Amino acid sequence: MSSVDIVDLHLSFGATKVLENLHLNVAEGEFLVLLGPSGCGKSTLLNCIAGLLDINDGQIFIGEHNVTWAEPKDRGIGMVFQSYALYPQMNVEKNLSFGLRVAGFSKAIIRQKVAEVAHILQIEDLLKRKPAALSGGQRQRVAIGRALVRDVGVFLFDEPLSNLDAKLRTDLRIELKRLHRKLGNTMIYVTHDQMEALTLADRIAVMKNGVIQQLDTPNGIYHRPKNRFVADFVGSPSMNLIQGTLFKQDEEWLFRMHSEATQDEQWVGISLTHYPFTAAPAVGQKVELGIRPEHVILTEKASNSVSSYLFLVDLVEPMGPDVVCWGSVAGEPFKVRVSADFVFKPDTTLMASFDLTRASIFDIETGGRI
């Protein structure tokens, strides 16, 4: 069991800077997920930790050891790949034991370790089969086994479930979580699937353009996104973002939509009294108000609440347990998630009110949360 520390990492391919000035601490036994769109550098970072890519500057520590210049095999890591990467001509047993054989372990020890891992993953029956004769789920289990058998402190997962179909993916996800609880190893897991990230992680690092945008618990990432990118990237359907301006009236901060000018003259905007600011707001500041679809309350009639808008529904998408209504607020696209028993027709107008304690406000220029 070991922690992973990445200090001031720099990596560039030719003139392109891929990772810059990157710091990351992964605690012992933690399950950390690197989440981001393709090309954000998350797999690259994982390959750097594994030693499969040489870094240009910075340091990598695994446990107490500085492994910056160490070979992959000497870093105390095991790795699981998206395409499973099983050696096609070796049977499962040989696949599991290849690393141990390279390291020169005795036959008895190898046999014992393989049996142990096969038991944990319940693949004892498959030991004599070739990878080609296995299903996708079985292959990935073997690939996990290959990492397990090496008895290392840190497991690296590179989108391990992306090649599986939806149902298997959910099953294996739960199995992985159980495995982590049982073994308690440090795990670093790369994915572009936010569901996987939210369900598996102790902490998530959301990445974009080689920079970690936010490192937080799944809850923190989802409810208090640090910037507009994280807010937009995590959550499905994504967060509603309404452009507007901040101003102050009678010591009360208010938000006014840009397209509100046409509305009632009396209309002053939404009160932000209950919004927990994290940075000092400024009068006239251009901002975006973010509200998750499930944090909007729909009512048939106009309420007295100041924080409500007219919501024009044009499409209803039943998702099973709940329903997503697509429509617009003051001409801007808007969606709301309500429970499945909420009955209404398309092309109706409803009142949408927000719970501002759960909203987010971002500065338009910097994209940062305020």
Add this chain to the structure above:
Amino acid sequence: MRGVTPTTAIGPRGSKPKRILSTRNIVVYGVLTVAAVYWVIPLYVMIVTSLKGLPEIRMGNIFAPPLQITFEPWVKAWDSACTGLSCEGLKVGFWNSVKILIPSTFISIAIASVNGYALSFWKFKGSEVFFTLLLLGAFIPYQVIIYPLVILLRELGLFASLGGIVLIHTVFGMPILTLLFRNYFASVPMELFKAARVDGAGFWRIFLQILLPMSLPIFVVALILQITGIWNDFFFGVIYAGTLNFPMTVQLNNIVNTTQGVKEYNVNMAATLLTGLLPLVVYFISGKLFVRGIAAGAVKG
């Protein structure tokens, strides 16, 4: 989106009838058959000529099957046909070709496969530049480099020797073989290589234990390419092998084109067939793999 009304029951139903003797089929099969006959005729002529006696050949129908089959020409071509001064037949050339073929094939494939592997998985600064140079080399007319190579081989003490011709075949086989292996290894998932490195395997172990066992087909393709290529070579053989090691193609040319006196067409054709036999056998046995070999590297993108 409306259901079909049941009154349509009279119309066509079930599988559409196909005509076997359509105009299209007649044209397609007709043209192909005529072309195929044209392509087969030379082989047929070679065979029947080699089985006839000289008097029968002089009667003048090269398409006619032999009235009296004789294997005399074959025996003579193999054993006692004259190549310039000596009259020992093609057998000398045959064994020379075998002696050239075996080491050349193995050495060239061994080197090129490791090259292709290094180029796919262990790129280093400049590796792509050297590879491009090597590929361009495949297009350089050999005539430009043959003489300096004579000098180089003479310096190495390998000119006009078996070692020399083996080295030459290894060098000239390298561009296409390296390309073949590089393209093949490039299709092997990079993750497999990464997994092996995490498992602690190094350059040679990954090549020998992981890639080699899964690349047998491409090695067979390379083998076919080299066997036919080296066996059929005339040009390098005549320059670098030296008189004592002349390959079969050179001996064949000497038998057919330099003999004085009566032209023994039947012996010539038997000798020609004997020389073409090995590549033909390889071709007919290997089938699709041969096709893959020649299309390798050629059709990409």
Add this chain to the structure above:
Amino acid sequence: MNTSKRPNLWLRNMSAKVAAVPMIATALIVFVGCSVWSVVYSFTSSRSLPKENFVGLKQYERLFSSNRWVESVENVFIFGICTLVFSLIVGFSLAVLLDQKIRFENTFRTIFLYPFALSFMVTGLVWQWMLNPQLGVASVVRNLGFENFEILLLSSREYSIYAIVIAGLWQGTGLVMVLMLAGLRGIDQDIWKASRVDGIPAWKTYLFIVVPMMRPVFVTTLVIIASGIVKVYDLVLAMTQGGPGISSEVPAKYVYDYMFGRANLGQGLAASTVMLSTVLIVLIPWSYMEFRDKQEKSV
């Protein structure tokens, strides 16, 4: 592991570098080095051994005033153009016919391609025999009653090069067919479905949609055939030895004869340098195009 050393930049990846030594040596010494050597010595008056007595363009002047060289160049042009045109047309047509989901496709393909497995020496000798003016195909036709029928290709000063074209086509068209067939098979099958739904006749689809899509295949095939044409040597040697007279001489044979037969190294090197320049003139625009295409694709 705290002690893991900074890997030396040169020693890193050492095995790969060692493994690449033969490739690097071949590229630098043989392909680049030897070519440069030949070009340099083509400006000398070397006879049987290379000597550094530079004579400027003398060898080239002699080369282009030599009948034999001019004839060789003409011949390789005739041979090249005929080979390119016919092998591309015939090869493509055969590929299209084979692509009609026919039965016996493998048999036909095997038949068209087998000559490619044979050496030029063998090919040349078979066709020398087939085209034999007295006893070859001509005599069969004569026996059928056309008493004055003659195939004089091999004994004619004007047409002997065409005999070599015939043999060359027989040997190489199968290759073109296979490359074209691979190209046709590489075309997205949905194109065919779309054109069927749109009611476009098959020949139009081939001509206006498929052929333009196969441009890279055509270019590659062209380059492969062309590089073979420049090198043609064994075939001529087997069929005509350049004769009658000098009527079927080719540049490759000129080079060989002057270097090894007539001990006139400078002249041979000059001829080979001209060959090299011709190839480079074709090759450089092509590799530039390929390179540009790849860049576009990667963007």
